Amino acid sequence: MIEPGSWRRRTRWTRLTYGLLAVAAIVLLLLDRPAARPAFFDTLRAGSDDLAAPVMSGVSAPLSGIRSLRENLKEHWAVHDQNEALRARLEEMEGWRDLALSLRDTVSAYEAILEVPGVAFVDPVVAWTVAESGGPFQHARLMTVGKDKNVKPGYPVLTDRGLVGRVVSVAERSSRVLLLTDSTSRVPVMTEDGEVRSVLWGDNTNAPKLEFASGSRRMAEGDRIVTSGDAGVFPRGLPIGVAGVTGDELWRVALYSDSEPIDAVWVYPYEPIAPPPPEAVTPVAPPPAEPAADETAADDAAGDEESPGGADAADALPADAAAAEGEADGEAETPVQQAATAGEGQPE
């Protein structure tokens, strides 16, 4: 049986406890003001998060399952609408397909009439690639084919989506592919209509930069980028990606080949156009002296003929790289050629 005095003491003690704890809570609240929060509180919270994280993830797993179920149901309900949209899209695409087939036939006929030489591709070599870690490049892959399949340095490597890179070194049964994204990769490119030419400049990001753009119009968002064939690095017209401006206000290319893992690839044997030997070049007589204004125009015209990349490219090219390439080859190169070959085989 509880004594009346004991009950009163207990009640008094309980009230005192509540009062003290309430004061402690308010003191904590006063200390935890945004203006002057002790760092200790954040440390304590971070520690408690670490401790509770495994339990929390277990507790929230059923809720995540419910969310997945809800999203699945939403998708299920949207299937009908998606189906309708896809049907409409398909009908539209069928029209485009017919047009494309018609244009392909027309172009083939024109090429046959004009005897336009196509790209001299022979049978491609199929290979598996694996990521390389520890090689001389940051973005390179190793292929399971080499000299045994007549693979040579410079051969373009493609997936079914587009260009991946080029072969830079070949062993007996393996070879190394330098990806377009590597910081040492430079590829002369152009828009699909051929009106804007540029250099695809790898910088170890997933979307290489477009440098030294020049041409009869400006680059536009969504322009499809293909190889230009300049400098003989690659054959003309290999699909690369889509141009766009990124957050750093640089033109970059979203690579077609980046949309899926690079596993199986095709290596296309390709021999670049060999320049004529020096003795076969007929000396050209210097032009007659003309007024200064005409001289400037003539120089511009000559520059355009020599360099598809334009004078901007030459100006922007690092002087030492241009000089080094000139020395190595023993002959003058266009700016695009210089940019395309600069840094090849020179890891960062």
Added chain:
Amino acid sequence: MIRVRPFEAESPTSMAVIIAMVTLAASILLFAAPRPLGPVPIPLLPVMTVYFWTVARPSLMPAAAAFFAGLAMDLLTWTPMGFWALGLLAASGAARILRPYVLGADLWRRMAGMAGATAAVAVAGLIAFGAADRPVQATWLQLVQLILTVLTYPVLEAAFFALGRGAGLGRGRA
């Protein structure tokens, strides 16, 4: 008519304490767990748990337990330190005051008692926000949360009674 009365005094105390503390910890974790469905109002499970055990047997849920459970909630939910400590302390205090009126009472009076404890928590929350120098942002979501707490209390109460009976704490209801 179901009427509530406390578990019998001869119940094994250590088991009772373990069950009370485990249910409190579970309710805190459930309340503080990430909510993948977004800001959906859910009942104040820890408040309901503190209220239930304080009414059922105050010795199982001392004020200090409510206070430290609140601190744990503050840590896990990143609310200002002391916010939920004060809130659960208010729920515990309200339960002690209301205990004589709701013990053995019918469902409506028990729910009214829970509403009183929830109101005490809301008032404590307003005081806490004032002390922590935070702007009070009462939204309809919070109002719905308080109403949900009162409406779902009978479910939690029934579950806890079943748990107590299963653990041999006594009949718990008559």
